[in-house]
Every structure is written in C-alpha cells, then in structure tokens.
Amino acid sequence: MTAARRWPVHPSPVPGEALTSWLRRIASRYGADLDDLVSDLGFWPDGANDLDACPPDGLACELSERTGVGVEHIRRMSLTGWSPWLIDPIKPGPDTFAVYTQQFSVLLGVGRRRVREIPAWLPWHSSRPVLRACPQCIAATESPYPYQLLWLLPLTLSCPFHKCLLEVREKPVSHFADWKNKPPVAKxxxxAVLEMDARTWQAMAIGFADLSGRRVHAETWFRLLRAIIDELEATITECTTAARMIKGIWKDAGYPARMGPLSWQPHENYPVDIQVRALQTAVTAIHFLEQGTLTGRGPDATFFMPLES
Known part of the structure; x- marks a missing residue:
C-alpha cells in the first residue's frame, strides 16, 4: 500500500474505540486491509489482538504524524496505554499476577489465596479474545463499524449509553452486516450491573471511581474488582471456612459454585461464558457488601461499607 506521509483524509477515532477498530476504518477508507495499513506504517503485528494489547513501540508516534491525532490519545486505544491505571507499569513477569490480584483482600482473609506465578500475564487481557458488543451501538453506526476497547476485555457487562447487556460476537470483529440485518434483542x-460498570467507565474517563461515599483512584478500583473475581474463583482449599459464603454468592447470582475447578485458570483464560458469570457474580458480591447483607473476611471489604458520619 502506498500513502502520503500524512493521510489527507481519515476517520477520527470515536471515544473509547479500540486501536484495531480505528485502523480498520482508516484502511477501509483507502481500500486496504489492516495488515497493509500497519505494514505501510513500518510495522508488522503478530496479530490484531496484539495491537489492542501491546502495540509495537513507535506505532502511536507514527500514527500521530500521519493523522494529527495526539500520541497519548492513540496509546489509550490499547491496553498498555492504560498503565498504570488498568495494568501495572512493569513488563509482565511471573509474579505480576500475585502482585496485581492480591494487593487487596475483600471476601477472603489475607494470605488465604495461593501465590501463583503466571509468566507473561496481563490483567483483563483474554488469552482467547472474544468480542462482545452493544447491538444498539452497532445499529447506530455504519460499516466498517467501530468497536470499543472495553468490549474486548472481560471487565464490563453492559453499554453505559444504551443500558443494555453486551452480546457475544461469534463472527469476526470487522463484520457486523448480520447484526445490521437482524440485530440481537437488546437485554x-x-x-447493580450498571452501577459496577459505571465505576469502570468513570475510572477510565477521569481516573477515579466513587464507592459507598468515598472516591478511590482508578488503580484501586481495577485491583479491587480483580481481587474479588480471584476470590470468587478460588479453590475450595483456599476458601476454607469461607467456602459456604462464596458458594452462597454464586448461588444468589444464579450459578452453581465456581470453586474448585479441576484445572484452575486465571479469569482471563476462561471461556467468555465463564468470564461473564464471574463478572455477574462479582456484581452480586459488591451489591451485598454495600447493602450490608454480606460481611467480607478481608480488611478491604471496608471499601464497600458506608463511611461513618
């Protein structure tokens, strides 16, 4: 593909858009595909998912030169651009998982969970990426349809604009013609789901989230939520005397107990249906904590308790 040093015409990124979504829309404008566009920029990605997780060094600067869009804005279109809020500012190592997920203890006591070493783990980055999308957002746009970075992460359940649940997208992210012709019924x-997701959107937008009368930094919110998910997915031996409580949360969320899998995996490695169940069960746990109908065993459950006047 041949292009001028600065592309004269290109679509602007929409708020919250994933990097690959924007690049596909630019490529479409020039009658090219994603690989052609990235190659023209002087890079060759290992895959589209890598661009949304860890794009090559220098890609944001090159894109900024071509489009006039700010470098920082472009960086925020991929997962690593949200360091240190969403992910830690260090290169993933074997201890990254334990450092991130065990900074806080909410449902289980401190030290109850095993210290697991998972090389190259990134929080909220699925090993088997699946797109979930808002059918109403897609219905309101035209091909090639833009999609949100958060739709690619097992972090949210709903669309903050249309107040409906995200639907799993079985076909490639670049095609939504079937949804346009026969969109899924928006649920x-x-x-409680909207409240949890609103905190995530707030954290992404302004760097803070409001919890039970207190404002916490985005780093705190994302690690609290990831800690709760890790506690809900803990094995029976880790839960010990809290096993009944954890089972009860899963039951109240409408699912059988998720504890004690034959082969434990981090949240990011499970199939999308299990990721969704874990998020919905985290919603239930947070709601019960804030209503005072559940008492967490960890010291950080106080984040979800009303401040004393």
Missing amino acids: PASP
Whole structure:
C-alpha cells in the first residue's frame, strides 16, 4: 500500500474505540486491509489482538504524524496505554499476577489465596479474545463499524449509553452486516450491573471511581474488582471456612459454585461464558457488601461499607 506521509483524509477515532477498530476504518477508507495499513506504517503485528494489547513501540508516534491525532490519545486505544491505571507499569513477569490480584483482600482473609506465578500475564487481557458488543451501538453506526476497547476485555457487562447487556460476537470483529440485518434483542442490564460498570467507565474517563461515599483512584478500583473475581474463583482449599459464603454468592447470582475447578485458570483464560458469570457474580458480591447483607473476611471489604458520619 502506498500513502502520503500524512493521510489527507481519515476517520477520527470515536471515544473509547479500540486501536484495531480505528485502523480498520482508516484502511477501509483507502481500500486496504489492516495488515497493509500497519505494514505501510513500518510495522508488522503478530496479530490484531496484539495491537489492542501491546502495540509495537513507535506505532502511536507514527500514527500521530500521519493523522494529527495526539500520541497519548492513540496509546489509550490499547491496553498498555492504560498503565498504570488498568495494568501495572512493569513488563509482565511471573509474579505480576500475585502482585496485581492480591494487593487487596475483600471476601477472603489475607494470605488465604495461593501465590501463583503466571509468566507473561496481563490483567483483563483474554488469552482467547472474544468480542462482545452493544447491538444498539452497532445499529447506530455504519460499516466498517467501530468497536470499543472495553468490549474486548472481560471487565464490563453492559453499554453505559444504551443500558443494555453486551452480546457475544461469534463472527469476526470487522463484520457486523448480520447484526445490521437482524440485530440481537437488546437485554436491559440490572441497576447493580450498571452501577459496577459505571465505576469502570468513570475510572477510565477521569481516573477515579466513587464507592459507598468515598472516591478511590482508578488503580484501586481495577485491583479491587480483580481481587474479588480471584476470590470468587478460588479453590475450595483456599476458601476454607469461607467456602459456604462464596458458594452462597454464586448461588444468589444464579450459578452453581465456581470453586474448585479441576484445572484452575486465571479469569482471563476462561471461556467468555465463564468470564461473564464471574463478572455477574462479582456484581452480586459488591451489591451485598454495600447493602450490608454480606460481611467480607478481608480488611478491604471496608471499601464497600458506608463511611461513618
């Protein structure tokens, strides 16, 4: 593909858009595909998912030169651009998982969970990426349809604009023609789901989230939520005397107990249906903590308790 040093015409990124989504829309404008465009920039990605997780060094600067869009804006279109809020600012190592997920203890006591070493682990980055999308957002746009970075991460359940649940996308991310012709029925999200996801969107937008009368930094919110998911997915031996409580949370969320899998995996490695169940069960746990109907065993459960006047 041949292009001028600065592309004269290109679509602007939409708020929250994933990097590959924007690049596909630019490539479409020039009658090219994603690989051609990235190659023209002087890079060759290992895969589209890598661009949304860890794009090559220098790609944001090169894109900024070509489009006039700010470097920092482009960096925020991929997962690593959200360091240190969403992910740690260090290169992933064997201890990254334990450092990130065990910074806080909410449902289980401190030290109850095993210290696991998982090389090259990134929080919220699925090993088997699946796109979930808002059918109403897609219905309101035209081909090539833009999609959100958060739709690619096992972090949220709903669309903050249309208040409906995200739907799993079985076909490639670059094609939504079937949804355009026959869109999925939008399912309204519960108030508790919307509240949890609103905190995530707030954290991404302004760097803070409001919890039970207190404002916490985005880093705190994402690690608290990931800690709760890790506690809900803990094995029976880790839960010990809290096993009944954890089972009860899963049951109240409408699912059988998720504890004690034959082969434990981090949240990011499970199939999308299990990731969704874990997020919905985390919603239930947070709601119960804030209503005072559940008492967490960890010291950081106080984040979800009302401040004393």
